[in-house]
Amino acid sequence: MAQRKAGEVEAFLSRPDTSFPVVLLYGPDPGLVSERANTVARLSGVDAADPFASVVLAADELERDIGRLFDEARTVSMFGGRRLVRIKGAGNGKNLADAAADLARDPPPGVTVVIEAGDLKKSSALRVQIERGHAAMALPCFPDEARALDKMIDEELAASKLSIDRATRELLRTRLGANRMASRSEVQKLCLYALGQAAVTEADVETIVGDVSADTVDESVDAAASGEVRRLPDLLERLVASGTSTHQLHSALQRHFQQLLLMRAEVEGQGTPVSAAVEKRRPHFRRKPAMEAALSAWTGEAIAAVLQRIEADILLSRREAALSVTIMRRTLTEIGVEAARRRTRSRR
Structure with missing residues (x-):
């Protein structure tokens, strides 16, 4: 079955397998789903800002006109190269699940299809079709656990050449929300505030990161x-x-x-x-x-x-x-x- 466990997703994204041109990302944290979808889109090599090479579609609109998905997936890029089709807000729609099955079975050449969904059950038609497809991959995205949250904090601090002690890290953790993108934004804001210092302090966290x-x-x-x-x-x-x-x-x-x-x-x-x-x-x-x-x-x-x-x-x-x-x-x-x-x- 073409799927990864939650703990294997980061490793998969660090060494992407291009034999899976159709990728489903799902989970209860929309920020984490979106952030990882951004990673898949970037690894596809397509310029997301190029309207001739990239398109974003809404899942509810596709349920009413699923033909548009096939049109976009089979369109050849005007200036050559790969195309990116990104679908947002997927759920339990039957038309999208059936279309995903077709694309996973016989994907058009030169296209990466990225589907972002909510917390799909194992029996969800979309998950089932993607997991069965030989050219598709299902990636679960669950809220940050301690190790994943620490990894994100370390990435942002390292980029700003800042360190953090254990007590300050614990305080920062308690103030971060359940949304990965929102949490990263808070840490980036903290790093900007502490720029020029050697380390982030508890006072910095209390001043900048709101426990809302x-x-x-x-x-x-x-x-x-x-x-x-x-x-x-x-x-x-x-x-x-x-x-x-x-x-x-x-x-x-x-x-x-x-x-x-x-x-x-x-x-x-x-x-x-x-x-x-x-x-x-x-x-x-x-x-x-x-x-x-x-x-x-x-x-x-x-x-x-x-x-x-x-x-x-x-x-x-x-x-x-x-x-x-x-x-x-x-x-x-x-x-x-x-x-x-x-x-x-x-x-x-």
Whole structure:
């Protein structure tokens, strides 16, 4: 089968095998998928800025007009040389999977096809077709583990002739998000700030690298549950920019409403005051007002319905990985709007 394990991908990309002109990169980290797709594109030898030699296609558009993929793949470069066809946002579309099977079985000469996809299951038609194709390669891209993250940090520091001690490295790790490209951007920004020094310091990291993901997840969950709808767009933009996975946010939202359901049972079944029910959980003082507002707004029945909705959206995000960010935005926004309505009604 034409595939590599997650731990073998970096080695494969360092010694690319040109007998695989069709390459699928997939995984839950879109930044890592995109970064490695950039590497494959660069190794193809095609100038990505040349519109006569390179083209970028959207997977959802190809589902409506798959013929365009074959037209682009079989087009001969105007000035000779190889061509690059790059497909973004692939998921579980049947037409693209069937087309990938055809290209993997009989690839047009002089063309490299790079497909970027979300977190595809093993049974996904696109993965199955690529892994079966004799001229195709499937490369899984999973979020940075410690060794891969250290490798990226070392690459950027070496390029800027900077060193880093163990304590500073640990601090830097904790502040990097789940998105490879976003993490690399943060390290590059840090190196630029420390340029001219011999080493990066903890003070440099604290000044430059923002720990946005964890705090912003809590803020986003609280804003949605308590009906602070106006805060959501900015919070969601910060989460997307930091590379926070949609699964992380959906999971945090699910845990929060499960906790609200338990507290609401105490309020409705035992007559416990809202403030006392919240205080028993010992939340951070910054989150306490939002938790009290949410607990006051939602009934037990309504919370149970929200939990069913969140579970359905989590499953939908897994099936339609390319739309996971859109699904996440919709989930939080619609919950926030409903919470705001409930708070308004309770004041009347």
